[in-house]
Amino acid sequence: MATSYFENINVDAEGVFTGSYGLLTSVQGSYDDSGKLAVDVVQLKGGDLAEFLDSEGGPAKAMESRKRWSGFLDEATGYSAKQRGDKAKEEAKKFSKAKSAIKMAHKSMELMKNLDQSTIDQANEMIANLEAMIEAGTPPSETQVKKLDKLF
Numbered sequence: 001m002a003t004s005y006f007e008n009i010n011v012d013a014e015g016v017f018t019g020s021y022g023l024l025t026s027v028q029g030s031y032d033d034s035g036k037l038a039v040d041v042v043q044l045k046g047g048d049l050a051e052f053l054d055s056e057g058g059p060a061k062a063m064e065s066r067k068r069w070s071g072f073l074d075e076a077t078g079y080s081a082k083q084r085g086d087k088a089k090e091e092a093k094k095f096s097k098a099k100s101a102i103k104m105a106h107k108s109m110e111l112m113k114n115l116d117q118s119t120i121d122q123a124n125e126m127i128a129n130l131e132a133m134i135e136a137g138t139p140p141s142e143t144q145v146k147k148l149d150k151l152f
Helices: 046-054 058-077 081-111 117-136 142-150
Strands: 007-011 017-021 024-031 037-043
Touching: 017 058, 024 058, 037 058, 046 058, 058 081, 081 117, 081 142, 117 142
Parallel strands: none
Antiparallel strands: 007 017, 017 024, 024 037
């Protein structure tokens, strides 16, 4: 699929592709075990970008670079730019809610003097699980966050 959008495509044994086009000097992508697309992109910046844009056909090639990038993401993810943005916001909210729940749980354990040890242990286990998910970049579910909130 990447060959439709980028040039100089190479694919390694693990299925990771690299390519480039216009102001996108490097595009590297692959799908993880869960089918999620991971892409690293390097594009021209600063003086190099100014030089590119000032060159013959530079602005047109820059627009084409953006068009190809967007088209690639549309096809690779099955989502439009708006849908991708909405999904990113949704994931960011999940991370934010989990972090907030962790802070509240720590504060509650600090302030509440009548908590039994089993509740504290359960909260610490839930906090550790949520923190591990956050560290791994996996958005915690609303149910996981609510379980922690309900302890207090």
